[in-house]
Amino acid sequence: MENRTGSAGRRKQAWGNAVATKPKVLITRRWPEAVEAKLKETYDVTLNESDVPMTVDEIRQALNDYDAVCPTVSDKVDAAALAVEAPRAKILASYGVGYSHIDTEAAKKAGLVVTNTPEVLSGCTADLAITLMLMAARRAGEGEREVRAGKWTGWRPTHMIGTKVSGGVFGVLGFGRIGREAAKRAHFGFGMKVIYFDAYPVKPELAAETGAEARDSIEAVLAEADVVSLHMPGGKENYHLISTERLKLMKPTAILVNTARGEVVDGVALAAALEAGTIAGAGLDVFEGEPKIVPELLATEKAVLLPHLGSATLATREAMGWRVMDNLEAFFKGETPKDRVA
Incomplete structure (x- = not known):
């Protein structure tokens, strides 16, 4: 000091x-x-x-x-x-x-x-969740690294094929202020259907803003969504809520986004799921034990990693x-x- x-x-x-x-x-x-x-x-x-x-x-x-x-x-x-x-x-x-x-x-x-x-930070954090969704789906991090490294050989039809999110299903785990703001951006900006799970009751008028449909479990959202965006509190109650078992419930084309708290996701399990093709990609702004990040996540090209920028305006x-x-x-x-x- x-x-x-x-x-x-x-x-x-x-x-x-x-x-x-x-x-x-x-x-x-x-x-x-x-x-x-x-x-x-x-x-x-x-x-x-x-x-x-x-x-x-x-x-x-x-x-x-x-x-x-x-x-x-x-x-x-x-x-x-x-x-x-x-x-x-x-x-x-x-x-x-x-x-x-x-x-x-x-x-x-x-x-x-x-x-x-x-x-005061709900909108900016939601903006970043959508940024991560797009970066992971369209492999933007990989693409920029390739260009900066001088490895890009020019346009070709099969190069760096990503995932289309427009018109897909946007799943929100934790439908509080930030989760609802992210849902608005996904629904109105990209025509996505919104589904959600929250541990607490959500007022009908708040869900109605985006036509969001409640699901009765985390597992139901994971199984149905094309993009899963995490917005629940951290702490012991949600430690490693996204685990090996739950990642296996997701679609192989699905994207996981975390702007909540790092400990909500088992980073080693996520890296393994990405490398195995269990899910297609992930966009992470928070990490368990940050600024340290598990080597497995650093090594995979299928994860977009940002340095906790959610509220950084x-x-x-x-x-x-x-x-x-x-x-x-x-x-x-x-x-x-x-x-x-x-």
């Missing part, structure tokens, strides 16, 4: 001469410049100038040194990190919609409020920061933050 940057620790209140101390806030990774500037105006802020993930020991120490800690999905805030007796911090205002990197039960035991940043990343600030403002006013998840 580098030296602290930020505003002065104290400010005079407008209604008198009393001096109020600004809450001390730690930002664990670099955020968009505009958000960092506003944070510095509002709080006594420490930035992680090195922009590398913090260790468990560093997070544990931060809980004793700051009033608020703002982690990201790359920070492992597990039970060990939260094993702090009477921490100074009372809120983990996470930057991201997913929060499986935080042990929420341990956070509650430590007296910490946990918030996330939903809604300036407008969205700024909106995520403003959402964190909204949660912090509510918390320090003694109110319940809008995006509290624990």
